[in-house]
Amino acid sequence: MPNRTLQPELIAIDSIDFVAPKKHQLSDTVSLYHMKDVPDETSRFDLYFDAGVCRGQKGIATFVNGLILSGTKEKTSNQIQSEINSLGGFLDSGISVENSVLSVYCLREYLPTIFKSVIHAIQGVTFEAKEVKEYLADRKQNLQISREKVGYLAQQNFREKLFASNERYSYTLSENDIETTSISELKAFHEKHYLNGLTKVVLVGDLSKNVVDEILDACKPMISSNPDVFTDKIENESGKFEQEKEGAVQSAIRLGRILFNKNHPDYMDFLILNTLLGDYFGSRLMTNIREDKGYTYGIGSMVAELNSTGYFLIATEVGSDVKTETLKEIQFEIEQLQSELVPNDELELVRNYMLGQLLKSADGPYAMTDLFLSAEMHGKSLDFYNDALEAIGSITSERIQELAKKYLKWDQFSIVTVG
Amino acid sequence: MIKFERFTLDNGLRVIFHKDATTPMVVVNTLYDVGARDESEDKTGFAHLFEHLMFGGSVNIPEFDTPLQMAGGENNAFTSNDITNYYDVLPAKNIETGLWLESDRMLSLAFTPKSLEVQRSVVIEEFKQRYLNQPYGDVWLELRPLVYKSHPYKWATIGKEISHIEEATMDDVKGFFKKHYNPSNAILCIAGNIEFEDVKSLTQKWYGDIPAVEKTVRNLPVEPKQTEFxxxxxxxxxxxxxxxxxxxxxxxxxxxxxxxxxxxxxxxxxxxxxxxxxxxxxxxxxxxxxxxxxxxxxxxxxxxxxxxxxxxxxxxxxxxxxxxxxxxxxxxxxxxxxxxxxxxxxxxxxxxxxxxxxxxxxxxxxxxxxxxxxxxxxxxxxxxxxxxxxxxxxxxxxxxxxxxxxxxxxxxxx
Missing domain, CATH: 3.30.830.10 (Metalloenzyme, LuxS/M16 peptidase-like)
Structure with missing residues (x-):
């Protein structure tokens, strides 16, 4: 009979193999990264463009991103989709405030052909009137549906307060902007931010040198010559901002502040504080607000990074009748971290958990590539993660308390509720 | 081609082993052959509520998550109309913690009345977040009973109505465990960087002494052929x-x-x-x-x-x-x-x-x-x-x- 009352002995994680993709430089600022060591037939490519929301007026960047495969002189959108789908490609496009990314997942034998189709489609998009009209009508309908969700509304209201000092960053899409968009604006944005806006290419898959060379050649004409500059001067508007939503049975809460990214000396230690407070199942917020009070299905905190800055966020949806109580409990948990030292066993728990998660983040070529990119974005090498291993191992309760006092001041937060 | 080995313990637990030498991780996946289709019509949402309670402590271990996180792992679970599936992903060298935790909650649960009360609220908030407070969120609550007149697919995993969850008692929940959570009603899959011999000895060590229970025979109403639009x-x-x-x-x-x-x-x-x-x-x-x-x-x-x-x-x-x-x-x-x-x-x-x-x-x-x-x-x-x-x-x-x-x-x- 095993002894069931004692946890089996644990073995600590002391080192992790971090593997970097191969770098092919396209210009001083633009590179292609290739993760070749993939043990199966899968592959992926990502094209990054200097075409985030902040680069255009109002919704322009979002619309161009959504219309990027809407047809060229030679091919309709249906034909382009057919070229990708008939070779089993899965398309994924996304836009954030600072960049836009287009990714395709496919079997490696088809990657060269799909890549060519996609590049031609991006280069030759004509923004044909019928396609634009239909896309904008869909966009409007989607926006109307999103507006029925308290989570969406809170996220938008939070952005406005978080990025309050910069209207390009705080912009949220409106029906009016959808209705008043002109095709010439779309074309001008496309020319500057796509035709001359490629900032990074990522390949994952066991692809031959020839294939990689062809892709490098195909990318060259689109390399970004735009200055690689993003603002680091954004301030959030602190205070509490509430919006009523009739009939809502839950309220969405978003609260946070402008903070920093990997380039700040306090980043890594703050990340440990963030995990402890709200970024794992056993976190202070989950333990109190879900597992003790039952106010919510989930609550979490995160540190999000931008090119030259970053922000801290707590997000949850709670029963409408316990919105005020939840805010009180969040404040209570933050003040606890400021006034009392984290017990050693809890700190060890967070330490072990984070090391295990870092091990998992480096597991397999796809996860490893993403981990690499997250450091590369801030000009860091994989040494960042070796340093992280050390930081996680050596953090103290005093340091956690110091950071909580320094960065989690309640009166500096933008607090948004909807519902 | 996914290679695997398979064996069955004396108590009826089926074990599948899949080796992957390229990963530093291991997965302990436990599938229980029970879902919302096994509920009675006046007590729906139970399989799912029960999944939540499975994290509230087992006979020898007061709480599930902490030891797993201590081992660098994480876990989650989901319930469907057909099955309930629990998984733990952890560093391969700490696999034994995963087996210790999963085998203990297969042996017997020991959650408190407080845990039942809290998880009832959590599930009700989940009901609101996913089904009631989203545009089109309640579509499947409407569509299922339109299609299914006899078969238990007529209710959703979350339950027919919130009151079923609100009224769940300790006895209900205990009865549910006894009936469905036992070795012959489970499939354990271990995948990752570990040797077959170790899988055999470790599963015997942690699961071998869990008493065998005869597998419940499922006898669900058959949905008659639909004959009208x-x-x-x-x-x-x-x-x-x-x-x-x-x-x-x-x-x-x-x-x-x-x-x-x-x-x-x-x-x-x-x-x-x-x-x-x-x-x-x-x-x-x-x-x-x-x-x-x-x-x-x-x-x-x-x-x-x-x-x-x-x-x-x-x-x-x-x-x-x-x-x-x-x-x-x-x-x-x-x-x-x-x-x-x-x-x-x-x-x-x-x-x-x-x-x-x-x-x-x-x-x-x-x-x-x-x-x-x-x-x-x-x-x-x-x-x-x-x-x-x-x-x-x-x-x-x-x-x-x-x-x-x-x-x-x-x-x-x-």
């Missing part, structure tokens, strides 16, 4: 009219199951599918349209759903849709279309097999269905499907008397 309209505070056409189809082990899967892909998997091209791009009737199968173990559904464009009536959409459906019954799918659908299926399988956790969950699911070997056989079965097969199943499935239609009408629309 059904239709229901609900009015909701949503911005856009939406439609859901549900067609009855075969069960997961039926030889036509994969053929109907391909049929649904032909209709609405992606932006090259028939309905997308015809209904959205050519005729501009819908802003979105897609088709999929529910994938349930007992007889399931092929669903076509989407949202109407402004100014388009349900009737216009209906006329255009049935024309497209008739085409599939009357004409053979062209060879190049079938080829496209098959490449897409093959690609998504390659990506799905990429992840260790996916492999472990899929092996467990196939073992439950008809044997884990099947995980490596489906690609070949898909490959053999012909245009004639598609036409044959289209004629059986895409028939008006086999269809239930749910319309969601915007309250302020005409």
């Amino acid at each position: 059904r239709e229901k309209t609900i009015k909701r505070k949503v911005p856009t009219n939406a439609f859901y056409y549900a067609f009855r189809m075969v069960d997961r082990n039926h030889s036509d199951y994969l053929t109907i899967d391909v049929l649904s892909d032909s209709l609405g998997r992606d932006k090259s599918s028939r309905l997308y091209l015809s209904i959205k791009k050519e005729q501009n009737l819908a802003s979105s349209i897609g088709a999929y199968i529910t994938g349930s173990i007992d007889e399931g559904l092929l669903v076509i759903s989407g949202k109407l464009n402004d100014g388009v009536s349900f009737q216009e959409l209906d006329n255009a849709l049935w024309k497209e459906l008739e085409l599939l019954s009357n004409e053979l799918v062209p060879a190049d279309e079938l080829e496209r659908l098959k490449i897409k299926i093959q690609t998504s399988k390659e990506f799905s097999d990429q992840g260790l956790l996916n492999r472990a969950m899929n092996l467990s699911m196939y073992e439950l269905l008809s044997g884990a070997e099947k995980i490596n056989e489906e690609s070949e079965i898909y490959g053999r499907i012909t245009p004639k097969d598609i036409q044959r199943v289209a004629k059986e499935v895409l028939v008006k008397t086999n269809c239930s239609l749910l319309k969601v009408k915007a309250e302020n629309a005409e």
Whole structure:
């Protein structure tokens, strides 16, 4: 009979193999990264463009991103989709405030052909009137549906307060902007931010040198010559901002502040504080607000990074009748971290958990590539993660308390509720 | 090809082992052969509520999550109408913590009245967040009872109504555990960087002494064949009219199951599918349209759903849709279309097999269905499907008397 009352002995994680993709430089600022060591037939490519929301007026960047495969002189959108789908490609496009990314997942034998189709489609998009009209009508309908969700509304209201000092960053899409968009604006944005806006290419898959060379050649004409500059001067508007939503049975809460990214000396230690407070199942917020009070299905905190800055966020949806109580409990948990030292066993728990998660983040070529990119974005090498291993191992309760006092001041937060 | 070993402990626990030497992690996946279909109609939502309680402490361990996190691992679980699946992903060298935790909660639960009370609230908030406070969130709560009149698929995993969860008692929950949580009702899959010999000795060590219980024989009401078209309209505070056409189809082990899967892909998997091209791009009737199968173990559904464009009536959409459906019954799918659908299926399988956790969950699911070997056989079965097969199943499935239609009408629309 095993002894069931004692946890089996644990073995600590002391080192992790971090593997970097191969770098092919396209210009001083633009590179292609290739993760070749993939043990199966899968592959992926990502094209990054200097075409985030902040680069255009109002919704322009979002619309161009959504219309990027809407047809060229030679091919309709249906034909382009057919070229990708008939070779089993899965398309994924996304836009954030600072960049836009287009990714395709496919079997490696088809990657060269799909890549060519996609590049031609991006280069030759004509923004044909019928396609634009239909896309904008869909966009409007989607926006109307999103507006029925308290989570969406809170996220938008939070952005406005978080990025309050910069209207390009705080912009949220409106029906009016959808209705008043002109095709010439779309074309001008496309020319500057796509035709001359490629900032990074990522390949994952066991692809031959020839294939990689062809892709490098195909990318060259689109390399970004735009200055690689993003603002680091954004301030959030602190205070509490509430919006009523009739009939809502839950309220969405978003609260946070402008903070920093990997380039700040306090980043890594703050990340440990963030995990402890709200970024794992056993976190202070989950333990109190879900597992003790039952106010919510989930609550979490995160540190999000931008090119030259970053922000801290707590997000949850709670029963409408316990919105005020939840805010009180969040404040209570933050003040606890400021006034009392984290017990050693809890700190060890967070330490072990984070090391295990870092091990998992480096597991397999796809996860490893993403981990690499997250450091590369801030000009860091994989040494960042070796340093992280050390930081996680050596953090103290005093340091956690110091950071909580320094960065989690309640009166500096933008607090948004909807519902 | 996913390689695996299999053995059964004396108490009936089936164990599948899949070795992957390239990962530093290990997955401990436990599938219990119990889902919302095993609930009684006046106590729905139990399988799922129970899943929450499984984290509230077991006979020898006060709390589940902390020791696992201490081992650098994380875990989660999900409940469907068919099964309840728990998984732990942790560094391979700490696998024993995963087995210690999972075996103890298979042995016996020990959650407190407080835990029951809190998890009831958490699940009620989940009910609100996912089903009540989202536009179109309650569609499946309406669609299921329209399609299923006898079979327990007529209620959703979250439950028929909040009151069932509110009224759950300690005795109810204990009874549920006793009936469904035992070795013969479970499949354990261990996948990752570990040796087979260690798997054998470790599973014997941690699971070997759990008492055997005879497996409950499932005897669910059979859903009678549908013989008439059904239709229901609900009015909701949503911005856009939406439609859901549900067609009855075969069960997961039926030889036509994969053929109907391909049929649904032909209709609405992606932006090259028939309905997308015809209904959205050519005729501009819908802003979105897609088709999929529910994938349930007992007889399931092929669903076509989407949202109407402004100014388009349900009737216009209906006329255009049935024309497209008739085409599939009357004409053979062209060879190049079938080829496209098959490449897409093959690609998504390659990506799905990429992840260790996916492999472990899929092996467990196939073992439950008809044997884990099947995980490596489906690609070949898909490959053999012909245009004639598609036409044959289209004629059986895409028939008006086999269809239930749910319309969601915007309250302020005409």
